[in-house]
Amino acid sequence: MKVVISLGGSLISLEKPEFIEELAGFIKRVSKNIDLYIVVGGGKTARGYINTARKFCKDEAYLDKLGIMATRLNALLLNSFFKRKIPCTIETASKMAPPVIMGGTTPGHSTDAVAAMLAKQVKADLLIIATNVDGIYDKDPKKYRDAKKLDKIKIEDLKKIVGRKWRAGENVVVDSIACRIIGKEKIKTVVLNGSNLQELENAIYGKKFNGTIVIT
Numbered sequence: 001m002k003v004v005i006s007l008g009g010s011l012i013s014l015e016k017p018e019f020i021e022e023l024a025g026f027i028k029r030v031s032k033n034i035d036l037y038i039v040v041g042g043g044k045t046a047r048g049y050i051n052t053a054r055k056f057c058k059d060e061a062y063l064d065k066l067g068i069m070a071t072r073l074n075a076l077l078l079n080s081f082f083k084r085k086i087p088c089t090i091e092t093a094s095k096m097a098p099p100v101i102m103g104g105t106t107p108g109h110s111t112d113a114v115a116a117m118l119a120k121q122v123k124a125d126l127l128i129i130a131t132n133v134d135g136i137y138d139k140d141p142k143k144y145r146d147a148k149k150l151d152k153i154k155i156e157d158l159k160k161i162v163g164r165k166w167r168a169g170e171n172v173v174v175d176s177i178a179c180r181i182i183g184k185e186k187i188k189t190v191v192l193n194g195s196n197l198q199e200l201e202n203a204i205y206g207k208k209f210n211g212t213i214v215i216t
């Protein structure tokens, strides 16, 4: 069974090295039964660099490149437990023996889209968007107290929530390019809080989990 995980950069925090260690242990254990592909996001580091550079650079593709470097830096950090090659393209990643750990590829999208492209390429059985919220809400749970978590959402409705515009460092729960690929390729996708490794494991093994199922 092949599982691609888009691991939100917010989960890789320099202030929480114990979580990175737990995550590496999790990857090692689960990899005994499952082919894992982990695409790591850039989180705070990416946004910090992009926001600073945006003050004097209006070139979105250049800003994206800063973000990509941050995703690769986070990937390298997690990879320090594995010391494997970090692929820079979907093609290279798809030819490697799992577990595969990588960051971003090219400008114009986030690591969610990279994970969706990789899921398409390796014909993954499941794509997991592991973020820092419990799933998809009807409105931003960080802004609205009455936001409700959805157990399921149709891909068309998710597309409406995330919009279409791209901007470097964009922070939406699943990026619009990823949504397009998930919908077109009918990739089985779930969104959950990646800081809870038990929920991540439940989703991988098809057990009941706390999160949102995307209906394609």
Ligand code: UTP
Residues within 6 Å of the ligand: 007, 008, 009, 010, 040, 041, 042, 043, 046, 047, 063, 064, 065, 066, 067, 068, 071, 103, 104, 105, 106, 107, 108, 109, 110, 111, 112, 114, 131, 167, 168, 169, 170, 171, 172
């Ligand atoms: P992320 O994938 O981390 O974006 O890439 P994000 O939406 O901030 O996700 P989280 O919070 O980590 O989960 C950071 C930035 O790097 C650039 C984009 O500008 C993105 O916003 N990037 C990343 C690319 O241009 N291409 C890629 O393949 C990956």
